[in-house]
Amino acid sequence: MLRKTIIGVLLALVLQPGPAAAQALTVLTEESPPFNYTRDGQLTGSSTEVVREILRRLKQPDNIEVLPWARSYKLLQSQPNIALFSTTRTPEREAQFFWVGPLVTVHFGFYAKKDRGLQLNSLADAQAVGSIGTYNKDVREQLLSSLGFTNLDSSKSPASCLKKLMSGRVDLWLFDNMGMPVVARQQGVDPDELALVLPFRSYQSYVAISRQTPAPVV
Numbered sequence: 001m002l003r004k005t006i007i008g009v010l011l012a013l014v015l016q017p018g019p020a021a022a023q024a025l026t027v028l029t030e031e032s033p034p035f036n037y038t039r040d041g042q043l044t045g046s047s048t049e050v051v052r053e054i055l056r057r058l059k060q061p062d063n064i065e066v067l068p069w070a071r072s073y074k075l076l077q078s079q080p081n082i083a084l085f086s087t088t089r090t091p092e093r094e095a096q097f098f099w100v101g102p103l104v105t106v107h108f109g110f111y112a113k114k115d116r117g118l119q120l121n122s123l124a125d126a127q128a129v130g131s132i133g134t135y136n137k138d139v140r141e142q143l144l145s146s147l148g149f150t151n152l153d154s155s156k157s158p159a160s161c162l163k164k165l166m167s168g169r170v171d172l173w174l175f176d177n178m179g180m181p182v183v184a185r186q187q188g189v190d191p192d193e194l195a196l197v198l199p200f201r202s203y204q205s206y207v208a209i210s211r212q213t214p215a216p217v218v
Contacts, residue, residue, distance in 0.1 A: 025083045025209070025217065027051060027064045028072040031157065033182035035086045035104060035205065038066065047086045047103045051207065068156065070137040080212035086205035088139040092146065093208075098218045101206030106176040108140055108200040113165060113193060118172075120198040126172060127151065133161035133170040140174045143201070158183045165194075174200065 029036040035047040043064060055062055067075075076084045076097065086103055087093075110126055112118040120126055131153040134141035144152055153170045155161045162183055164170045173194075175183070181191035209218050 030069040082210040085207040087208035097208040102204035110198040114195040129171040131170045133173040
């Protein structure tokens with residue numbers, strides 16, 4: 001029911017008359033399981049299904065491109081007619097883009113190897129550890145940077161963050177409750193080997209559309 005409601009809202013926003021409505025959006029996403037990711041060579045995931053259904057109803061080609069997050073986010077910030085999912089909606093990002101959704105609610109938290117027995121009681125404790133694995137240009141990295149964290153170890157992918165955590169190269173990994181077990185299993189790691197040592201924040205993910213995009217297209 002929720003998915004049908006989301007699709008209905010998106011269609012109401014997209015199906016606008018006039019020449020501008022014919023302009024095609026470049027639809028971008030990243031590897032972020034379980035929402036949007038490649039499995040057996042095919043793009044899949046819960047958010048991908050919603051976006052594909054919109055494209056199908058609009059009789060548009062399935063032209064979703066998978067790019068590294070940092071590159072997609074730069075295009076979203078600088079180019080017209082760019083749609084990027086799944087993008088976390090935060091107060092800091094609110095005025096930068098148009099927002100369509102929500103697609104899903106996720107809970108962020110700091111994860112550690114369970115056998116380390118690491119205990120955190122506050123963000124100050126997290127600031128005091130040696131290093132925290134973050135995903136380059138990801139919202140979680142942006143949030144920690146805005147809070148004054150200087151112990152961030154930025155990686156090109158969530159999988160790289162997990163590998164660093166398991167090898168002891170970082171002390172913590174900031175990720176979400178739904179993606180953590182999926183990424184862990186993809187890397188051959190039992191999710192039970194990880195412990196949530198400090199909850200962080202909860203946010204909703206959306207389809208973000210670049211501000212330079214004409215209003216009728218949005």
